[in-house]
Amino acid sequence: MSEASLPRTEPSAALPRTKSRRRTSSLRRIFAIARKESLHVQRDPQALYLALGMPIMLLLLFGYGVSFDMDELPVVLVDEDATPESRALSDAVFASGELRIAGTARSADAAHQIFADRDANAVLVLPRGLSESIARGEPVEVQLLVDGVEANSAAQLQGKAEAAVRAASLSLGATPAMAMSPPTETRLSTWFNPEERSQLFLVPGLAAYILAIVAVLLTALTVSREWDRSSIQQLFVTPVRTWEIVMGKLLPYFTLGVIAELIVFVTGAWVFDVPMRGDPIVLGLASLLFLLGMLGQGMLISIVAKNQMVATQMATMVSMLPSMLLSGFMFPIENMPLPLQVISNVVPARYFIHTLRGVLLRGNGFAEVWFDLLMLGGFAFVMFTIATRRFKRELA
Amino acid sequence: MTKSIVVEGLGRRFGDFVAVRDVSFHVQKGEIFGYLGANGAGKSTTIRMLSGLLAPSSGHARVAGHDISKAPDKVKASIGYMSQKFSLYLDLTVRENLEFFGGIYGRWGRALDRRVEETLESIGMRELASTSTAALPGGLRQRLALGSALFHQPPIVFLDEPTAGVDPASRREFWKLIRGISSAGTTVFVTTHYMDEAEYCARIGLMVAGTLVALDTPAALKKQWVPGRILRLEGQGLVRALPAVRGLGGVVEAQSFGNGVHVRFDPARTGDEAIVASVRALPAVAVHSVEAVEANLEDVFLAAADAKAEKAIRGAA
Ligand SMILES: Nc1ncnc2c1ncn2[C@@H]1O[C@H](COP(=O)(O)OP(=O)(O)OP(=O)(O)O)[C@@H](O)[C@H]1O
Ligand SMILES: [Mg+2]
Numbered sequence: 001m002s003e004a005s006l007p008r009t010e011p012s013a014a015l016p017r018t019k020s021r022r023r024t025s026s027l028r029r030i031f032a033i034a035r036k037e038s039l040h041v042q043r044d045p046q047a048l049y050l051a052l053g054m055p056i057m058l059l060l061l062f063g064y065g066v067s068f069d070m071d072e073l074p075v076v077l078v079d080e081d082a083t084p085e086s087r088a089l090s091d092a093v094f095a096s097g098e099l100r101i102a103g104t105a106r107s108a109d110a111a112h113q114i115f116a117d118r119d120a121n122a123v124l125v126l127p128r129g130l131s132e133s134i135a136r137g138e139p140v141e142v143q144l145l146v147d148g149v150e151a152n153s154a155a156q157l158q159g160k161a162e163a164a165v166r167a168a169s170l171s172l173g174a175t176p177a178m179a180m181s182p183p184t185e186t187r188l189s190t191w192f193n194p195e196e197r198s199q200l201f202l203v204p205g206l207a208a209y210i211l212a213i214v215a216v217l218l219t220a221l222t223v224s225r226e227w228d229r230s231s232i233q234q235l236f237v238t239p240v241r242t243w244e245i246v247m248g249k250l251l252p253y254f255t256l257g258v259i260a261e262l263i264v265f266v267t268g269a270w271v272f273d274v275p276m277r278g279d280p281i282v283l284g285l286a287s288l289l290f291l292l293g294m295l296g297q298g299m300l301i302s303i304v305a306k307n308q309m310v311a312t313q314m315a316t317m318v319s320m321l322p323s324m325l326l327s328g329f330m331f332p333i334e335n336m337p338l339p340l341q342v343i344s345n346v347v348p349a350r351y352f353i354h355t356l357r358g359v360l361l362r363g364n365g366f367a368e369v370w371f372d373l374l375m376l377g378g379f380a381f382v383m384f385t386i387a388t389r390r391f392k393r394e395l396a
Numbered sequence: 397m398t399k400s401i402v403v404e405g406l407g408r409r410f411g412d413f414v415a416v417r418d419v420s421f422h423v424q425k426g427e428i429f430g431y432l433g434a435n436g437a438g439k440s441t442t443i444r445m446l447s448g449l450l451a452p453s454s455g456h457a458r459v460a461g462h463d464i465s466k467a468p469d470k471v472k473a474s475i476g477y478m479s480q481k482f483s484l485y486l487d488l489t490v491r492e493n494l495e496f497f498g499g500i501y502g503r504w505g506r507a508l509d510r511r512v513e514e515t516l517e518s519i520g521m522r523e524l525a526s527t528s529t530a531a532l533p534g535g536l537r538q539r540l541a542l543g544s545a546l547f548h549q550p551p552i553v554f555l556d557e558p559t560a561g562v563d564p565a566s567r568r569e570f571w572k573l574i575r576g577i578s579s580a581g582t583t584v585f586v587t588t589h590y591m592d593e594a595e596y597c598a599r600i601g602l603m604v605a606g607t608l609v610a611l612d613t614p615a616a617l618k619k620q621w622v623p624g625r626i627l628r629l630e631g632q633g634l635v636r637a638l639p640a641v642r643g644l645g646g647v648v649e650a651q652s653f654g655n656g657v658h659v660r661f662d663p664a665r666t667g668d669e670a671i672v673a674s675v676r677a678l679p680a681v682a683v684h685s686v687e688a689v690e691a692n693l694e695d696v697f698l699a700a701a702d703a704k705a706e707k708a709i710r711g712a713a
Contacts, residue, residue: 025502032499036485036492043487230481234544237447237477238500239469 029240033248037222041252047218051256055210055263059203059271073160074102074120078110085131089142093124098160203268204356205329207261208349211287212294212323214260215253216315219298222249223391224311242391246384250295257291277363283356286369289376290352294319296383303391323349351375398425400552400583401446405455408441415441417606418455423585423599425551428578430597431587432697437603439587440480443554446585447477460552476545476553480560480587482537486530490521490540493529494547501548511547519543519573535566542573546582553577555586559593571596591693600693602700610700614693621699622691624648625663627671630656631683637675644674658689 041047075094079086094101102120125143223245226232235245265283268274276283297319305311324330326340327349333341344350351372358364366373401423408416416438423429433439444450446459448468457464460474484493494515498508516522519539524532529540538558545553555574559567571593578584586597594600595614602610602617610617634641634657641650641659646666650659661671668688676683 028502028504029500032496035499036488036496039488039492040485229483229485230479231483231485233449233479233481234477234483235500237449237472237475237479238497239473239502240500 026241026244029244030248030251033240033245034251037249038252040222040225041256047221048256051214051218051253051260052263054213055260056267058210059206059264059267073099073122075099076110076120076123077101077104078107078123078125079104080107080128081126081130083131085134086126089130090124090126099124203264203272203274204360205327205353207264207268207287207356208290208327208352209320209323209329210264211257211261211291211352212319212349215257215291215294216298216301216319217312218253218256219250219295220301220305220311220315221308222253223299223302224305224308227306228308243388246299246388246391250299253295253298254291257295258287261287261291274360276360278359279365282365282369282373283359286352286355286359286373286376289373289380290348293348293376293380293383296380296387300383300387300390303387322347326350327353329353346379348376348379399423400425400427401429401457401459401585403446403455403457406442406445406452406457407454408438408445408450409453414606416445419603419608420455421601421608421611423583425583426578426581427599428574428584428586428597430594430600431585431603432589432591432594432600432693433587433603434589434701436605438606439603440556442603443477443556443585443587446471447475447554448472449477474550474552476548476550478538478541478545478553478555478558480556482541484529484537484541484544487528489526489528490532491516491525493540494544497544497547503548515543515547518546533566535562535570538562538566538570539573542570546577550582552583552585555584557587557589559588559590567593591697594693602697604701609703610696617693617696617700618691621696621703622660623662624660625668626658626660626689626691627668628653628656628658628685628687628689629672629675629683630685631681633678633681634675634683637678637681640678641675644671647671656685660691 077090077094079090090101093099105123123145125145127143130142223232226235265274269276298315301314301318302311305314322343326333326336326344326347328344329349333344333350336344355364355369355372355376358368362368399422401421403422404420406416406419407414419438419442431439431442441450445452446457446464448459448464448471451465459471462470462474464471485496488496491512494512495508498511503511513522516525519542521536521539521543524536529537532540542555542558545555558574559570562570567590574584574586575596586593588594597614599611599613600617601608610621612620635652638650638652638657641647641657644661644666646661648660648662650657652658659671659675668686672683672686675681
């Protein structure tokens with residue numbers, strides 16, 4: 001052990017004079033932090049699996065397993081008319097194979113019990129007097145009761161049942177009229193997703209959700225980990241600045257986020273034939289802004305939480321759940337109660353999903369999505385500003 | 397001699413609680429300055445203020461010529477800091493930890509590599525460069541932390557209980573390093589509550605409940621706070637006879653210490669032989685060995701803590 005080589009009394013060289021030198025050492029500090037952070041990721045590859053495995057797993061899970069396209073939607077048939085005509089109509093409706101008779105009931109009242117038992121999602125009622133209406137050439141009124149709890153499949157069911165009834169009654173030479181409960185709303189998806197394939201609708205939502213998980217959860221842990229280990233003290237006694245820490249820490253996670261995003265899009269296009277009808281540049285820009293916003297949000301959580309447990313819980317509450325439930329990914333925003341609709345305005349996933357669906361499925365460009373981009377950019381800016389400010393204040 | 401650290405009336409409160417009260421001192425360049433105090437005395441709080449981590453609530457301090465309140469960034473660039481709680485990254489190797497701190501201080505490329513090698517050499521951990529920090533025993537972790545604190549060759553280094561919980565052999569090794577950096581001109585500000593370590597310091601400040609109650613060289617402190625001569629007696633029945641020993645003429649204090657007793661007396665009033673003879677004359681006492689010993693800092697510390705209230709009154713006058 002040589003004692004003489006440690007000490008050196010020359011004045012510290014860490015105070016550069018010129019602006020460009022200051023910028024250089026700023027870059028070096030950011031790089032040093034980024035490198036350290038990626039070492040953490042390598043040593044604890046859980047984060048890596050999360051970032052790269054999660055997108056593929058979720059896509060396949062949602063895409064195949066939990067596909068909302070049930071080939072045979074179970075429907076309970078209530079044939080109040082019980083005539084050859086009504087039987088012909090019901091045969092025709094179920095002939096396509098899209099709908100399946102899950103059972104029969106005597107009256108529509110029995111439907112409530114069926115919903116409660118979860119035997120079917122819908123009840124098709126062929127009312128008394130149906131055969132006479134057909135004979136008189138009058139519009140036929142068929143009633144479809146849909147279980148509103150299953151909001152997502154309900155919308156699909158409506159569409160399919162509507163199409164099946166219309167086709168069946170046309171083949172019988174009748175003019176159909178549908179009385180729906182709840183009333184049908186025209187969904188854009190029906191327009192731009194003619195095959196009614198829910199993957200097309202799902203992939204953009206998933207892209208947002210996956211990115212939210214990866215970006216927020218990973219970054220939420222980075223600063224809180226330093227609090228937990230009390231290494232933050234050691235960091236803050238160096239000339240490093242808070243924004244440099246924020247930048248350096250985000251670099252590796254930004255890279256991971258971009259890779260995760262690419263995985264989602266490539267898998268979406270490849271496995272589920274999600275089209276790319278719009279401008280890829282708009283898509284890239286939206287992804288970038290959304291990713292930055294999510295990283296910023298994760299960083300803010302991490303700074304405020306000060307320990308990893310709280311950080312994870314906060315990330316779930318303020319980012320992951322809203323990205324899934326309030327973004328229009330699972331449930332249409334228009335169907336939400338008003339307070340939730342209001343909250344959804346500050347859920348960035350909402351704007352991102354809107355842009356993605358527009359660009360991928362409808363071929364939208366800047367003209368249609370500029371507002372979404374603005375909101376995404378604004379969110380990212382606000383997150384970073386608050387994060388850097390809070391960081392400074394939390395220490396003293 | 398130039399002053400590395402100048403502290404004037406420094407104080408810090410947390411809400412109503414005063415952690416550090418009106419502390420003033422200065423530290424010479426290249427000096428080993430020890431800061432001694434019980435748990436919660438305010439040692440870490442003082443260091444954190446001097447390192448620019450914590451803003452003082454009152455008073456001023458200049459570290460390496462920079463005002464800690466006005467130019468904390470310049471202070472940070474001129475100091476090394478080793479926090480009380482180990483705070484390097486356990487999942488990184490020894491080398492990676494050093495490289496990280498090098499990068500933070502703007503080192504790069506070959507200059508960085510060279511400095512990493514130098515540091516590894518100086519803390520004697522060259523063979524352990526690729527070892528995971530988590531696998532290091534406490535003593536080596538502390539040495540690595542010292543290496544990181546000194547990586548950018550700061551003129552001043554703050555070490556907050558650098559040897560807490562480390563085995564005695566490693567502590568001695570560690571202090572060898574500290575003496576080495578000091579003799580090469582680096583100012584060392586170190587806190588400890590090991591009294592034996594305090595002996596290594598050129599000067600010591602004693603903190604009691606946020607107040608600096610004494611500050612001087614170890615020898616001067618002993619002379620001031622524990623005056624007199626001390627004899628260490630070993631034998632039989634000594635501990636039971638302590639009250640009687642305290643009553644002997646000229647005896648200031650008598651305490652049991654290890655397997656013997658320490659008797660402190662005023663040499664102007666009595667002498668070694670007289671004391672030993674008087675003790676031997678006590679009933680049921682046998683004295684097997686007699687040895688003159690130095691006062692230790694433990695005694696100084698206890699005396700200073702007792703006198704704190706009195707000093708506060710004198711200080712106010
Ligand atoms: N951030 C804080 N908020 C409130 N009280 C604090 C804070 N930091 C320190 N204290 C209090 O100030 C007092 C002095 O703490 P300090 O850490 O300086 O003591 P110390 O001398 O370093 O003790 P130790 O030997 O335990 O490290 C303690 O009572 C502590 O509880
Ligand atoms: Mg302390």
